[in-house]
Amino acid sequence: xxxxxxxxxxxxxxxxxxxxxxxxxxxxxxxxxxxxxxxxxxxxxxxxxxxxxxxxxxxxxxxxxxxxxxxxxxxxxxxxxxxxxxxxxxxxxxxxxxxxxxxxxxxxxxxxxxxxxxxxxxxxxxxxxxxxxxxxxxxxxxxxxxxxxxxxxxxxxxxxxxxxxxxxxxxxxxxxxxxxxxxxxxxxxxxxxxxxxxxxxxxxxxxxxxxxxxxxxxxxxxxxxxxxxxxxxxxxxxxxxxxxxxxxxxxxxxxxxxxxxxxxxxxxxxxxxxxxxxxxxxxxxxxxxxxxxxxxxxxxxxxxxxxxxxxxxxxxxxxxxxxxxxxxxxxx
Numbered sequence: 001x002x003x004x005x006x007x008x009x010x011x012x013x014x015x016x017x018x019x020x021x022x023x024x025x026x027x028x029x030x031x032x033x034x035x036x037x038x039x040x041x042x043x044x045x046x047x048x049x050x051x052x053x054x055x056x057x058x059x060x061x062x063x064x065x066x067x068x069x070x071x072x073x074x075x076x077x078x079x080x081x082x083x084x085x086x087x088x089x090x091x092x093x094x095x096x097x098x099x100x101x102x103x104x105x106x107x108x109x110x111x112x113x114x115x116x117x118x119x120x121x122x123x124x125x126x127x128x129x130x131x132x133x134x135x136x137x138x139x140x141x142x143x144x145x146x147x148x149x150x151x152x153x154x155x156x157x158x159x160x161x162x163x164x165x166x167x168x169x170x171x172x173x174x175x176x177x178x179x180x181x182x183x184x185x186x187x188x189x190x191x192x193x194x195x196x197x198x199x200x201x202x203x204x205x206x207x208x209x210x211x212x213x214x215x216x217x218x219x220x221x222x223x224x225x226x227x228x229x230x231x232x233x234x235x236x237x238x239x240x241x242x243x244x245x246x247x248x249x250x251x252x253x254x255x256x257x258x259x260x261x262x263x264x265x266x267x268x269x270x271x272x273x274x275x276x277x278x279x280x281x282x283x284x285x286x287x288x289x290x291x292x293x294x295x296x297x298x299x300x301x302x303x304x305x306x307x308x309x310x311x312x313x314x315x316x317x318x319x320x321x322x323x324x325x326x327x328x329x330x331x332x
Contacts, residue, residue, distance in 0.1 A: 068107045114128065
């Protein structure tokens with residue numbers, strides 16, 4: 001098929017592009033940056049901004065399936081920036097699909113859209129959205145995935161995947177941020193360390209997107225649905241983090257904070273940054289404190305049932321891969 005990947009130069013997007021090309025699909029990448037490495041492997045790169053509706057409409061000409069990966073992520077920032085990228089950008093992608101008769105739209109979201117400061121232990125896709133959010137990223141991603149689900153009809157089949165905490169080679173965010181905090185000595189353990197958390201290997205997540213696209217037809221259960229994606233092997237977070245740091249040669253967390261203390265510190269820092277309009281990101285926020293201390297792992301049986309997703313790597317294999325990548329200098 002001829003596919004368009006938004007954010008194809010990013011961490012997950014690049015793996016989606018590579019896997020599509022590897023199986024013989026024609027790939028157009030819509031991205032704000034210049035990525036000659038994607039052109040070199042056979043993708044057609046179009047530079048543009050998702051907030052520019054006319055640009056994405058033009059890019060979708062002749063496309064059969066759109067993989068909407070591009071998003072603004074992060075635990076801190078301005079509402080307008082998140083809304084512009086995640087909500088308006090998604091509105092424009094849907095409009096571009098309509099204008100060009102695109103048949104399939106595969107949207108990448110996050111389990112954080114349902115995070116409500118409670119432990120999530122094996123919950124499935126029926127779990128409701130919370131009434132309020134402490135972070136703009138999950139709030140705007142929730143709005144975006146609802147737009148995608150509502151857009152599903154006989155002419156445009158849509159599906160949303162919610163991969164949890166994606167890690168792997170070429171990661172630019174999660175692991176680099178963790179390692180940098182550890183290197184600075186500013187990584188506290190939050191909570192008693194017993195919380196269990198899902199992780200997702202980027203290559204398996206990319207494969208899940210292709211599997212969902214292949215099963216996405218108007219009469220399939222995939223159409224109009226959302227699915228959790230993970231390695232289906234939750235880890236006890238802090239022992240896993242400590243093992244990873246030790247193997248990679250990084251210092252261990254020296255301070256342990258209770259969740260109430262960490263959330264209070266996060267709330268204070270949020271107030272200071274907001275009031276003084278400080279640049280950068282607080283070392284901890286209320287949302288991040290809760291994510292570090294509470295369990296959040298999910299039932300992926302629906303993805304297994306409806307489009308045959310099955311992780312191809314164990315968590316031990318994933319750990320070995322990322323440790324070696326770190327020791328190699330984290331090449332991009």
